[in-house]
Amino acid sequence: MLWEYPVPQCADLLLCEEKQLERRVLEEIKPAPGQEVNRVEEMEGPLAPEVGLHCDTPTMRTLLSTLWLALACSSVHTTLSKSDAKKAASKTLLEKTQFSEKPVQDRGLVVTDLRAEDVVLEHRSYCSAKARERHFAGDVLGYVTPWNSHGYNVAKVFGSKFTHISPVWLQLKRRGREMFEVTGLHDVDQGWMRAVRKQAKGLRVVPRLLFEDWTHEDFRNVLDSEDEIEELGKTVVQVAKSQHLDGFVVEVWSQLLSQKHLGLIHMLTHLAEALHQARLLAILVIPPAVTPGTDQLGMFTHKEFEQLAPVLDGFSLMTYDYPTAQQPGPNAPLSWVRACVQVLDPKSKWRSKILLGLNLYGMDYAASRDAREPVIGARYIQMLKDHRPRIMWDSQAAEHFFEYKKPHHVLQKPRWEAHGLLPNSEVCAGAAGAGPGAGRRSVHVGAGPGPGLLLRPALGLAASGCVLS
Incomplete structure (x- = not known):
């Protein structure tokens, strides 16, 4: 806050006004002769005795101090110049x-020529009346991630x-011969699942199940043993x-790298x-x-896809x-996204089972060093x-x-809804209120501020008219 005159001068002026006010109040409340009454007995009403009509001197000084503070605040507000107020207002972007x-x-609002102010x-500001309406005929899977x-x-x-x-709750670990354990169960929130299912009838809750801390020896022993595979299945079903x-989203393919894929297909x-x-x-x-x-x-191509598509749900x-x-x-x-889909299923036989990964976060790059970090909703808005x-469009x-x-950074983020790939753009609008070194930074922006749900809408191309068709 800026002042138009020094603080000491303001304080002297207010002190003088305080003394004058004190004399006037003391004269007005001084009781007439013979009219003194017991202060506590008189104030049996709703007001506290220390703020009654006949206050003692210490109380009066406290009251005057309060009045002085109020007067000080009032005087201070009048010292902010109009030009300073305009400057402060111009630096603050409005938010609905x-x-x-x-x-x-x-x-x-679904445009390529974005403005930070907009x-x-x-x-x-999302449309609450449309919050439950679906605009996409295929399956849509959302990940609730621990980082958002x-x-x-x-x-x-x-x-x-x-x-x-x-x-993203669960991990599958091998503890020994035909011994498996699902960890992360303490994160399972039954109350949240009931609330979500109540709001969305028919919604399936399928936590991610990560094969964690598996060694090459673990994979070899399990993939070569029918008994191990059977026990693994029993453990998962029981949990x-x-x-x-309602099931699981299994993450294991990348853990095995390029080894034993034939055995992994058998286990899956x-x-x-x-x-x-x-x-x-x-x-x-799948990668x-x-x-x-x-x-x-x-690591996962048309060959593996053709073998697993008939037996997996997605x-x-x-x-x-x-x-x-x-x-x-x-x-x-x-172009890369399109190629990944076409390589997996060139004849569109199983495309309704492909859940296309759409990231709703950006990536922040420092130009001066090999560093990058993700940008989610709250930080994205704060950066703007x-x-x-000036937000630019890479066509x-x-x-x-x-x-x-x-000083020099770049942020990059895909704008899926501008190309018909994100059918539920209102999710992004409602989620944000929920995306060093020398030089500038680059930020690649994406499909809205990012709700912490990684959308994977299935490519039901005939029904959706998706551009990837």
């Missing part, structure tokens, strides 16, 4: 705090827009039943059969079919995190407030990005 009567599409203004717990609230509000929710789950087939017998779902996380930055096939395709810290750039270039950057990659000085 109320719901909107229209969805973002009808408000003209994003900040609208990021909290706001996704738990997003799932409650927008649960009806999803068919599956996958909290699903006891915890009231048996695991899916065990889950299906218990009326549970089996979804597999991109085209290695990022190259034209080489990835494939969570990791079409994001394309660049590296050494080669910053788009998070998920559209602090730097008010080739189909992503937004902007540069800002910290």
Whole structure:
């Protein structure tokens, strides 16, 4: 706050006014002769005795001190110049705090020519009346991630827009011969699951199940033994039943790297059969079919897809995190995303089972060193407030990005809804109120501020009219 005159001068002026006020008040409240009464007995009403009509001198001084403070505050506010107030107001971007009567599409917010002011203004204002409406015919799987717990609230509000929710809770560990344990059960929130299912009828809760701390020896022993595989299936089914789950999103393919894929297909087939017998779902996380930055096939290709597609309920395709810290750039270039789908299923036989990974976060790169860090909703909005950057559109990659000085950084994030790939844009709008070194920074921006739910809408291309068709 700026002052137009020195503080000591202001204090002297206020002290003089205090003395004059004290004399006037003391004269007015002085009782007439013979009218003194007991102060406590007189004040039997709602007011406290120390603030009665006949206060003693210490109390009066306390009251006057309070009046002096009030007078001081009043005087201070009048010293802020109009020009200073305008400058302060110009640095603060406005934010809507109320719901909107229209969805973002009808408000003209799904555009490629973004402005930082518009994003900040609208990021909290979603259409509550449309919060439960679905615009996509295929399956939509949302991950609730530990690095952005706001996704738990997003799932409650927008649960009806999803068919599956996958909290990142559980790990599968091998403890010995035919001995398996599912850890992370302390994170399972039964109350949250009941609340989400109540809001979204038919929603399936399928936590991610990560094969954690498995050695090469563990994989070899399990994949070569039918008894081990059978015991693994029993353990997983028992946990699903006891915890009231609808199945699992299994993450194991990347852990094995390029070894024993034939045995892994055999194990996954048996695991899916065990889950299906218990009326549970089996979804597999798979790496991109085209290695990022190259034209080489990835670890999971059309060959493996054709073998597992008939037995699994879905494939969570990791079409994001394309660049590296050494080669910053788009998070998920559209041409690469399209290639990953086409390589897996060139004849569109099983595309309804491909859950396309759409990252709703950005990546912040420092130009002066090989470093990058993810940017989720709250930080993304704060960056726009602090730097008010010019947001640019990369038409080739189909992503937004902007540069800002910290001193030189770039942020990149894909804008999926601008290409018809994100059917439920209101999720992004409601989620944000929930995305050093020398030189500038680069930020690659994405599909809204990012709710902590990684959307993977299934490619039901004939029904959705998705651009990847």
